[in-house]
């Protein structure tokens with residue numbers, strides 16, 4: 001049973017990175033990690049009249065790292081999305097990734113798979129709920145399901161990190 005952790009943080013030593021490490025440690029050999037800001041993932045160009053080739057060919061015309069990651073997704077049974085909250089939303093590159101994936105999903109490649117959604121906020125803590133909802137809408141569009149929602153800030157990070165570990169272990173044991 002394989003799990004892919006998809007991170008939207010550019011920081012190697014922040015709260016999100018500690019969550020990625022906790023989740024990967026909990027999943028051990030079953031987990032792989034993709035850090036989106038380390039890759040080239042542009043925003044959707046909105047080809048044609050709103051629908052591009054992605055709708056029929058399930059591939060994006062942009063020549064970057066997106067198609068390679070997309071094509072690897074059927075290898076995994078479950079996913080953890082971890083994003084910092086930027087301006088009350090998921091990080092820019094996480095948005096690019098889920099927007100483009102949603103457009104390529106006509107093949108239902110993630111139908112029935114399970115996601116753990118994690119939003120990590122900074123100073124105000126504002127935006128966690130919106131981020132979780134943004135990611136939930138993406139998961140629903142993929143025909144997949146949410147196993148757990150985890151909102152984290154600097155005050156609750158210790159016990160929420162433990163909750164993430166338990167969620168990863170619980171999900172992997174169910175599959």
Ligand SMILES: Cc1cc2nc3c(=O)[nH]c(=O)nc-3n(C[C@H](O)[C@H](O)[C@H](O)COP(=O)(O)O)c2cc1C
Nearest residue numbers: 014015016084085086087088120121122124125126
């Ligand atoms: C461009 C930018 C926008 C941010 N906007 C918010 C915000 O709207 N609400 C909030 O609570 N924190 C905000 N933050 C703080 C980040 O959410 C916080 O640093 C991050 O979630 C903690 O994880 P990290 O240490 O991995 O960055 C923002 C940070 C950046 C860089």
